[in-house]
Amino acid sequence: MRKLESLIEAMAAKPVHAPSGWESYEIKGVFASDLISDILITDGENVLLLTSLLSDQVLRAAAVIGAPAVVLVNRKHIPVALGKAAAKQGIPLFHTQLPKFESCVRLGCLMESV
Amino acid sequence: MSPAPQFQPAEEMSLRIQELAGNLKIRDVMTRKVFAVTRTCTMHDVQAIMKSNAISGVPVVDDKHVIGLISVHDIMNAYEQGWLQDPVANHMTTGVRTLAEEQPLSFAMSAFSKFPYRRFPVVNRNNELTGMVTLRNINMALIQELSRQLDAIETASGRITPAATSENCIFYRIYRIARYDFESGGKASAELREQMQARGVDPKTIRRAAVACYELEINIIAHSYGGTLTLFIDRDRVRITANDFGPGIPDIEQAMTEGFSTASDWIRSQGFGAGMGLPNTKRLSDEFAIQSGVDMGTMVKAVVYLGSGE
Numbered sequence: 381m382r383k384l385e386s387l388i389e390a391m392a393a394k395p396v397h398a399p400s401g402w403e404s405y406e407i408k409g410v411f412a413s414d415l416i417s418d419i420l421i422t423d424g425e426n427v428l429l430l431t432s433l434l435s436d437q438v439l440r441a442a443a444v445i446g447a448p449a450v451v452l453v454n455r456k457h458i459p460v461a462l463g464k465a466a467a468k469q470g471i472p473l474f475h476t477q478l479p480k481f482e483s484c485v486r487l488g489c490l491m492e493s494v
Numbered sequence: 495m496s497p498a499p500q501f502q503p504a505e506e507m508s509l510r511i512q513e514l515a516g517n518l519k520i521r522d523v524m525t526r527k528v529f530a531v532t533r534t535c536t537m538h539d540v541q542a543i544m545k546s547n548a549i550s551g552v553p554v555v556d557d558k559h560v561i562g563l564i565s566v567h568d569i570m571n572a573y574e575q576g577w578l579q580d581p582v583a584n585h586m587t588t589g590v591r592t593l594a595e596e597q598p599l600s601f602a603m604s605a606f607s608k609f610p611y612r613r614f615p616v617v618n619r620n621n622e623l624t625g626m627v628t629l630r631n632i633n634m635a636l637i638q639e640l641s642r643q644l645d646a647i648e649t650a651s652g653r654i655t656p657a658a659t660s661e662n663c664i665f666y667r668i669y670r671i672a673r674y675d676f677e678s679g680g681k682a683s684a685e686l687r688e689q690m691q692a693r694g695v696d697p698k699t700i701r702r703a704a705v706a707c708y709e710l711e712i713n714i715i716a717h718s719y720g721g722t723l724t725l726f727i728d729r730d731r732v733r734i735t736a737n738d739f740g741p742g743i744p745d746i747e748q749a750m751t752e753g754f755s756t757a758s759d760w761i762r763s764q765g766f767g768a769g770m771g772l773p774n775t776k777r778l779s780d781e782f783a784i785q786s787g788v789d790m791g792t793m794v795k796a797v798v799y800l801g802s803g804e
Binding site: 414415416417418419420421425431433435436437438440441443444445446469 | 676677679680683684687697700701704705708709712764765766768769770771774
């Protein structure tokens, strides 16, 4: 279990929508995919979602599975509308310029470290 | 068959009508007393049957299987041409489109809106003629059902009182879903999630129901011409019913296979189209049923028991 803040720092991610208290959200696992159907069949609770999709549906899918936050990988700029959608749905949203693979490697190392 | 004024397109009907049409089966409304003839009967025989029974269409059968149909228009034509003593096989309309008695009434409504026919023969699973359905049958059934529920309807918002559907009903809502409206996709599942959370349902059950609901919403958006999704929650279960107006699924077994998808590149670019929607919905549901008719629509019902957890 890790605090969301430490994962966000590990990816050098920046906030798009960061509601108060997001830093202390507990993260049990990480799941990365660009397929909504894959996201929907993920198991487990408190799973941080990584994706390069820039669709509102990523946020909907995240809400459906109860993901505590979403990180958009390999993204320098995020559409304003997506930030607004995240705020509307109350889902913390971040973006990082790191590719998905690099992001997963960093988070994997972090999650496995004591 | 003679041309008929087209039925109002199903997608323009009120949510209440669409819901009723999804819950009633064609067998519930069809006329079971059917006058049919064999191919060797004459046009005059059919004319006599029509006149004495006040009907305007007679199916032609071979060992209970529909092989054609004679309409009033065909009889008038035979009268003009002097064909009344000819066997019906010479002048019947062939390639008759039939409906299955197990299909939802919404399929019949779609059929009337898409094809210029006044009646459809109805067949059972063995493809044997069991009834006829006309617009009058549909209208009468809907009026009766609406009358029964009229007192229970609160407003036109889509909500009805619990008594209208079940004594135990604690939430009921119908959502209209438009084709390719990805922006609205997920609204029903979000509300379902809220409703279940508010009632203290365990998170795993909420997740199962919400994902099943979301998959069905997206299916309507991505693969149909539009439709409705109905949520019903009572003390024991969540029932999600998705009804769409076509194009229908030619091979349900194939559609239920993981990885099979007919999604376009554009839909795939939205993150969908992995071919997991229906299999995933079935996996997550305690009860699952699907029916589809090509050119008529698809209906999926998924039930998740509350408190069932995994």
